[in-house]
Amino acid sequence: MSPGPNTVLSEREGRVAILTINRPDKLNALNDQVRDELLAELAKIEQDDSVGVVVITGAGEKSFIAGADISEFAGRAPFDQRHAMRSPRIFDVMSTFPKPVIAMINGFCLGGGCELSMSCDMRIASEKARFGQPEINLGLIPGGGGTQRLPRLVGMGNAMRMILSGDLIQAAEAKEIGLVDLVFAPEELRAKTLELAAKIASKSPLTLKVAKEALRASEKLPIEDGISYERDLFCLCFSSKDKEEGVAAFLEKRPAAWTGR
Ligand code: COA
Numbered sequence: 001m002s003p004g005p006n007t008v009l010s011e012r013e014g015r016v017a018i019l020t021i022n023r024p025d026k027l028n029a030l031n032d033q034v035r036d037e038l039l040a041e042l043a044k045i046e047q048d049d050s051v052g053v054v055v056i057t058g059a060g061e062k063s064f065i066a067g068a069d070i071s072e073f074a075g076r077a078p079f080d081q082r083h084a085m086r087s088p089r090i091f092d093v094m095s096t097f098p099k100p101v102i103a104m105i106n107g108f109c110l111g112g113g114c115e116l117s118m119s120c121d122m123r124i125a126s127e128k129a130r131f132g133q134p135e136i137n138l139g140l141i142p143g144g145g146g147t148q149r150l151p152r153l154v155g156m157g158n159a160m161r162m163i164l165s166g167d168l169i170q171a172a173e174a175k176e177i178g179l180v181d182l183v184f185a186p187e188e189l190r191a192k193t194l195e196l197a198a199k200i201a202s203k204s205p206l207t208l209k210v211a212k213e214a215l216r217a218s219e220k221l222p223i224e225d226g227i228s229y230e231r232d233l234f235c236l237c238f239s240s241k242d243k244e245e246g247v248a249a250f251l252e253k254r255p256a257a258w259t260g261r
Helices: 032-047 078-084 090-095 112-119 134-138 146-154 156-165 171-177 186-201 205-217 223-239 241-251
Strands: 008-013 016-021 053-058 063-065 101-105 108-110 122-126 130-132 182-184
Touching: 008 032, 016 032, 016 186, 032 053, 032 090, 053 063, 053 186, 063 101, 063 112, 090 112, 101 112, 101 186, 108 112, 112 146, 122 171, 122 186, 130 171, 134 156, 146 156, 171 182, 182 186, 205 223, 205 241, 223 241
Parallel strands: 016 053, 053 101, 063 108, 101 122, 108 130, 122 182
Antiparallel strands: 008 016
8 A cells, every 4th residue: 555645744954853744634633644654753863863852743824733533433443443552652752752852833732632742841832722632522531641641731620621521722721721831923933942942952962861851750750759860860960971061161161062972
């Protein structure tokens, strides 16, 4: 069978890789092909030292990702669905990816799209974006981590309201409850997101990786264990060339030249 057109576009801007889900006629709904292509692109980027940060977005004006492709659900048997949800799952790959991943949310951010954005390290949205977990309207519940990640970000009451009602919320409310970090006018979204991504990508890749690992550990560990883990990772940084370089650059009043070692 022909693989069909690419559903994920990959471009580079300096040290930032931009991945665009490219099914605008279906509001960038996530199907098997999109998931496979996203995994393949991320595997390439992981090995590519010229990329420091990944930005993920949706093609077109209207949608980031309008959820899982509902047409794949019709008549599907549980074991087939289980196969479709096999590991590695895109959500887990993104949350544990060794480089920062930013969701640039240009429109509808629904269901699996909202879950995918929550697996990213930061969410930056257009004022026009709308967010929701509407699975309840299909006789389903979120299946990409929504029942777990959403309450951690927005609190139990807000997560219950969104998941049980299926209602969509505007970007301003998403910001107010902590679902998104920054909101910009649609025409500013790309430039502002890439500005932040480029700044982050200019840091030591090794130190970014360790910082993300420490932050992600806070989602799993009791605070005492997390603080102890942070101390160990902090001390591990003392074995890196980049720590020597960063400290020397400060003392010599010059910019640091990172090597990622
Ligand atoms: N899966 C498959 N196709 C989808 C889709 C999805 N999650 N979301 C949108 N589409 C398709 C529509 O079927 C339509 O295709 P068509 O032109 O071949 O009929 C196309 O994308 C455009 O969507 P449309 O519904 O016409 O746009 P709209 O502006 O009227 O409504 C939404 C936008 C987002 C409110 C509406 O598309 C919607 O409710 N989508 C489903 C969201 C959802 O339940 N996501 C969770 C899935 S688990």
